[in-house]
Amino acid sequence: MEQNFLRLAELVVKLSVETIAETPKELTFAEEIGELNLLYDQGEGKDFRFPPVLEVSLVYYRSGRELFFHGRLEGLIEGRCGRCLKSYSFPLKKDFDFVLTPEPISARKGELSRDEMGLSFYAAEEINLSPFIREQALLALPTRPLCAEGCRGLCTGCGVNLNEESCLCETSEGDPRMAFFRTLKLDQ
16 A cells, blocks of 8 residues: 655645546545634534644545545544533544545536435546545534533533532422322333
8 A cells, every 4th residue: 555644734635536546545644624613613513623633544546437535534622511511622533434426417417316415526637635524524523522421511500510519509309290290100
């Protein structure tokens, strides 16, 4: 396997389609993803902060006209816990695979068949890998970030972080209209 190593943050990794051989080649580089923070800042989701770059290892090859990519992303992400809202860091390590197929004529007209909807296409003689790497970074994020599996979160009454201190709120038995259901015993 041939190996290349690139270490330029400004580098946009592009591969020429005709240079992708049937023999797998390995490529390692640092992908600049800091601008994902700008996208996150514009939206409602501010649960994550991306590092300036992610380390990417990629093996790529072709079979016919289809291009295959197998890789791994690594970096340190800043997250905000979904229970206690405390900031924490966690390692992002994600293996990924994607396949690019030549863009069909129907896609150029704006029509894709049902079978084509889940595919990724290439149309140019050069493929920019950055959008695919960024997509994989976003897909690797947890849907509900937690600082620890046993995080107790915030008190719903006073808002104190239950991981750091106890609250003085009275615990209620819940809605009194539901008291009947608490007395039921279910046969197992």
